[in-house]
Amino acid sequence: MERDIFPVVHGVRGKPFYSVRMRASRHGRHLSGAERLIPASRLAAAVTALLRRGVSSPVQQPDRVILRVDPVAPRLLHPLSALPIQTLKVSSPAQGRLLASRLLQASGVAPRAVRRAMRDLRRGAAGGGQCMRGAMLVDAQSGRRLEADPQRGVRVSRVDWDARVERRLVKRLARYGLTHHRLREALALASKVAAAPGMVAELCWSDDPTYTTGYVSTPRLGYVRIAPLKAEGDPLGGRAFFIRAESLSACVAFLERIPCRIVALGSLTPPRTWRA
Ligand code: WAQ
Ligand code: MG
Numbered sequence: 001m002e003r004d005i006f007p008v009v010h011g012v013r014g015k016p017f018y019s020v021r022m023r024a025s026r027h028g029r030h031l032s033g034a035e036r037l038i039p040a041s042r043l044a045a046a047v048t049a050l051l052r053r054g055v056s057s058p059v060q061q062p063d064r065v066i067l068r069v070d071p072v073a074p075r076l077l078h079p080l081s082a083l084p085i086q087t088l089k090v091s092s093p094a095q096g097r098l099l100a101s102r103l104l105q106a107s108g109v110a111p112r113a114v115r116r117a118m119r120d121l122r123r124g125a126a127g128g129g130q131c132m133r134g135a136m137l138v139d140a141q142s143g144r145r146l147e148a149d150p151q152r153g154v155r156v157s158r159v160d161w162d163a164r165v166e167r168r169l170v171k172r173l174a175r176y177g178l179t180h181h182r183l184r185e186a187l188a189l190a191s192k193v194a195a196a197p198g199m200v201a202e203l204c205w206s207d208d209p210t211y212t213t214g215y216v217s218t219p220r221l222g223y224v225r226i227a228p229l230k231a232e233g234d235p236l237g238g239r240a241f242f243i244r245a246e247s248l249s250a251c252v253a254f255l256e257r258i259p260c261r262i263v264a265l266g267s268l269t270p271p272r273t274w275r276a
Helices: 040-055 093-106 111-123 163-174 181-194 245-257
Strands: 017-026 029-039 064-072 078-081 085-089 136-139 159-161 199-205 214-218 222-227 238-243 260-264
Touching: 017 040, 029 040, 029 159, 040 064, 078 181, 093 111, 093 199, 093 214, 093 222, 111 136, 111 199, 111 238, 136 245, 159 163, 159 181, 163 181, 163 260, 181 199, 181 214, 181 222, 181 260, 238 245
Parallel strands: 078 260, 085 222, 136 238, 159 260
Antiparallel strands: 017 029, 017 064, 199 214, 199 238, 214 222
8 A cells, every 4th residue: 555655744634635746957057857746545646756757858868866755734625616618729820829819918017027938938948058957037027037047947846736636638639639648738837837926937949859839828818828839840848937026925925835726617618720
């Protein structure tokens, strides 16, 4: 029994939860990372899955994989609803980025902040043509970057699906052929991000050269998938969190520290086509 291998953490009441984080790198360069927040009964399986993912990083063979496990008191779990999902199909990555810019501006992000973030993501937000390990924090008014370390950025962790809710989501998404694990992971992350203090909007596309769908999400619009938001073969991706600058420290503390569990689903709108 897994429960015997991972005994209840001293001082933690109720069934313990664990935050598990994986980070794979080569010569100090980040290759992949992932995080889970799971009950003790699923810890062994989650550690194995993350380890497997780390050592078989799709980009390159890593020379280091770090796994970190932290117990989380279940009474601290903050319940969240998943954002509603929409999918907008566009005719090209340029149209996708135009749509993303419009959604961001309609959500209160200043045009110069949108331009700055788009430019940085396009070029590699860590500088030198490299992706960041985490997200950039962009002042939604001035466009200034606020994260302390522009290579690392802010890494959201401690958010995961309630297992039953995730199974329901998987079933619903399957109706539209949306089976990729990236969607589930990104939706969980975006749902936490949208709940952070001072958050205005998020913009994201993957650094996986084969995964071209990205999204804009906001507390009001929900999770708006845009397909495609980048060109096939482009290895640069990242995330921008547009925030109100005065909430910086509360926002970062929430994203990095507050454990969140997604216990309810939002609506799912059938994919449709968008034309400028
Ligand atoms: N916290 C903050 N930033 C992160 C995190 C995190 N936990 N994980 C990744 N990032 C940043 C980092 O800069 C990555 O380079 C970038 O985001 C992209 O990460 O079909 O798969 O894991 O609805 O490649 C979006 C669309 C997929 C899914 C996004 O991102 C869909 C994706 P990836
Ligand atoms: Mg990832």
